[in-house]
Amino acid sequence: MEVLTPRSLDEALRLKSENPQAVPIAGGTDLMVAINFDRIRPNAVLNLNEVPELRGWSRANGTLRLGAGLTYAEAMREPLAGLLPALAEASRTVGSPQIRNRGTIGGNLGTSSPAGDALPPLLVAGADVVLASVRGERRVALGEFVVGPKRNALAEDELVTAVELEPASAAETFMKVGPRNAMVIAVVSLALRAGEELRAAFGSAGPVPILVRAPRDDADAFPERVAEAAAPIDDVRGTAAYRRHALRVLTRRALDRCLA
Amino acid sequence: MKIELTVNGEQREADVWEGESLLFALREKLGLPGSKNACEQGECGSCSVLLDGTLVCACLVLAAQADGHDVVTVEGLGATGEPHPVQEAFVEAGAVQCGFCTPGLVVATVDLLAHSPQPSEDEIREALSGNLCRCTGYAKIFDAVRLAAQ
Numbered sequence A: 001m002e003v004l005t006p007r008s009l010d011e012a013l014r015l016k017s018e019n020p021q022a023v024p025i026a027g028g029t030d031l032m033v034a035i036n037f038d039r040i041r042p043n044a045v046l047n048l049n050e051v052p053e054l055r056g057w058s059r060a061n062g063t064l065r066l067g068a069g070l071t072y073a074e075a076m077r078e079p080l081a082g083l084l085p086a087l088a089e090a091s092r093t094v095g096s097p098q099i100r101n102r103g104t105i106g107g108n109l110g111t112s113s114p115a116g117d118a119l120p121p122l123l124v125a126g127a128d129v130v131l132a133s134v135r136g137e138r139r140v141a142l143g144e145f146v147v148g149p150k151r152n153a154l155a156e157d158e159l160v161t162a163v164e165l166e167p168a169s170a171a172e173t174f175m176k177v178g179p180r181n182a183m184v185i186a187v188v189s190l191a192l193r194a195g196e197e198l199r200a201a202f203g204s205a206g207p208v209p210i211l212v213r214a215p216r217d218d219a220d221a222f223p224e225r226v227a228e229a230a231a232p233i234d235d236v237r238g239t240a241a242y243r244r245h246a247l248r249v250l251t252r253r254a255l256d257r258c259l260a
Numbered sequence B: 001m002k003i004e005l006t007v008n009g010e011q012r013e014a015d016v017w018e019g020e021s022l023l024f025a026l027r028e029k030l031g032l033p034g035s036k037n038a039c040e041q042g043e044c045g046s047c048s049v050l051l052d053g054t055l056v057c058a059c060l061v062l063a064a065q066a067d068g069h070d071v072v073t074v075e076g077l078g079a080t081g082e083p084h085p086v087q088e089a090f091v092e093a094g095a096v097q098c099g100f101c102t103p104g105l106v107v108a109t110v111d112l113l114a115h116s117p118q119p120s121e122d123e124i125r126e127a128l129s130g131n132l133c134r135c136t137g138y139a140k141i142f143d144a145v146r147l148a149a150q
């Protein structure tokens, strides 16, 4: 195995194009588990921790840019937490303090799990994923970036560099069902943004996180619409029927919270 | 590959396999077995260390990622015969049974009190939610944290 540690984004993109098989590692909270248990043995890993361009977040012309290396702990801090409350709430539910200190938004996108807790809040915020390679930069709507369970639109020479989205202009929230408060993979999760339009996105209730929209006047019918849009399965964490029911309840509660 | 890092204030060097964790490097290469290995998947917190002052699971950090960085393990908190106040509080409160979870909980508590010297009950529970203990039932651990905060 080889460890490549670029010190700039240009170097990272060059190394990725020269070593397309190199597996990026940011916080390592997904990848190290796989390596520790010998589930994968990559020929090379690309350590993104020393790439300053991937860190932090910024705001220009009203658009927020979250670096791929933004951690959950950072997303929970003001002033960002006030600009993206649902992402902050979702971040608070991730793992434990140790996991939130290391785990990144870029890593959640890289994993593209149907249960990824950053995905629903980013979806309701209309996020674009910024992908870069030596060939240039492109933006893909988050809904098109995740193409299946743990599958995404990244080309082999590309990295996620950032996510671009609009700050919350209306009330928004995030809710997650699980057996305890910490260390829980969502049985089902829901993000809601209640502006002129109602936008809900859920996790763990289909192969990919899905965005459901409706006019604000249709709030009464919205919980049913969200539940119908789901394609849940029975698994060790819960049944499909339970997930659909929980989505209905979460949407109702989220609406109560946001429209109050 | 060779990595150079600061461990408990000392400049150290280690020859590591590219795929090994910081936890493995600390225990097997640097002679610091204080950080414990129970799950190797971020679930138990017994491997908690401070990486550049931030609480992390050493099992989820690639040793190579710690190259050039600063690590504090439980061994760096007190000295033999001179335990850290948090360690003393754990002993006094009876928060140690088998002791396997203790190093991780001590590091997590030191981190909590550094950020919040007078933590609320909720803050204590939240801060220690990534550390599992199979013996104590946690009540005495919370006592220890309250005692250390005094």
Ligand SMILES: Cc1cc2nc3c(=O)[nH]c(=O)nc-3n(C[C@H](O)[C@H](O)[C@H](O)COP(=O)(O)OP(=O)(O)OC[C@H]3O[C@@H](n4cnc5c(N)ncnc54)[C@H](O)[C@@H]3O)c2cc1C
Pocket (backbone or CB within 6 Å): A023, A024, A025, A026, A027, A028, A029, A030, A031, A032, A033, A048, A068, A069, A093, A094, A095, A096, A099, A102, A103, A104, A105, A106, A107, A108, A109, A110, A111, A115, A116, A117, A118, A154, A158, A159, A160, A161, A183, A184, A185, A186, B041, B042, B043
């Ligand atoms: C104990 C524990 C609890 C957890 N709890 C939760 C939870 O509650 N909710 C949740 O959603 N997740 C949870 N996770 C999973 C994990 O923490 C998240 O998915 C996290 O966001 C991963 O980020 P990372 O930086 O650690 O990713 P890494 O492990 O470094 O990488 C993950 C994947 O993304 C790729 N990648 C990383 N960065 C980039 C990039 N910039 N460009 C392209 N590809 C990239 C990697 O190659 C890899 O395939 C948990 C994990 C653990 C171990």
Ligand code: FES
Pocket (backbone or CB within 6 Å): B036, B037, B038, B039, B040, B041, B042, B043, B044, B045, B046, B047, B048, B057, B058, B059, B060
């Ligand atoms: S050994 Fe690292 S969290 Fe359990």
Ligand code: FES
Pocket (backbone or CB within 6 Å): B095, B096, B097, B098, B099, B100, B101, B102, B132, B133, B134, B135, B136
């Ligand atoms: S004292 Fe035994 S696991 Fe905590």
